[in-house]
Amino acid sequence: xxxxxxxxxxxxNRSAHQAEARTEINERDAAIERLKPVADGGNNFAQSLIGQxxxxxxxxxxxxHWVKKxxxxxxxxxxxxxxxxxxxxxxxxxxKFAGFACGGxxxxxxxxxxxxWILKDGDMHYDRMLLGKLEGGKVTLFGRKVEGAxxxxxxxxxxxxxxxxxxxxxxxxxxxxxxxxxxxxxxLTDPVSVERGIGPVCLEKMS
Ligand SMILES: [Zn+2]
Numbered sequence: 001x002x003x004x005x006x007x008x009x010x011x012x013n014r015s016a017h018q019a020e021a022r023t024e025i026n027e028r029d030a031a032i033e034r035l036k037p038v039a040d041g042g043n044n045f046a047q048s049l050i051g052q053x054x055x056x057x058x059x060x061x062x063x064x065h066w067v068k069k070x071x072x073x074x075x076x077x078x079x080x081x082x083x084x085x086x087x088x089x090x091x092x093x094x095x096k097f098a099g100f101a102c103g104g105x106x107x108x109x110x111x112x113x114x115x116x117w118i119l120k121d122g123d124m125h126y127d128r129m130l131l132g133k134l135e136g137g138k139v140t141l142f143g144r145k146v147e148g149a150x151x152x153x154x155x156x157x158x159x160x161x162x163x164x165x166x167x168x169x170x171x172x173x174x175x176x177x178x179x180x181x182x183x184x185x186x187x188l189t190d191p192v193s194v195e196r197g198i199g200p201v202c203l204e205k206m207s
Contacts, residue, residue, distance in 0.1 A: 028064060034071035046070050084138035085157075087164045091116075091137040096205045097183045102174045103159040107134065118156070120149040131156055168206045172197035 001009075032053055039046035049067050053059050059067065093100050093107070094116050100107040106121040106128055116134040118141070129149040132141035139160055141153050163170040171182035175197030179188055183202035188194045196203060 031067045031071045038070055038074045084140045087139050089164050089167050102163055102170050102182050105159050
């Protein structure tokens, strides 16, 4: 290798290193920028890391690890608490009935309160598992409880959406399948009621 070649190679190496260093600095500055909202949100650790970087212009590898980790976590925020969803049609059922069974769920109105527990229906009352609540016309599901009952929130929302769309139709479909009235839990025996999937008194109240 000639002197000129060696010189050219050294120059190329140098500029490659410089480019690498620039990339590293850019990435670190970008991570600090992404960490700022976390610090503004009251995270003391993030505030301390940014403060040290701005004062000293330097952080240890371990600290950079945390900067990137916290910034990445901020980019993919943890699941937000379940929002309450307005379900006026579902809520209206409990102006007339204290309980309602439909699609594998059982709704149980708390006496004298504007509160309805949403439960996974079971063969026996004590098999019923709490999944969420309907309060002030809004449904809130308890994620952990839903998991504990071996259901997914999507499944529960699907059933609730079905009822909300058309409570009477949902009650009738449930009654035809189960042979019981959704509104009063009585067995449907009269052929007309079996066909309708709901008892005559409850049909009138629901209509
Ligand atoms: Zn009934």
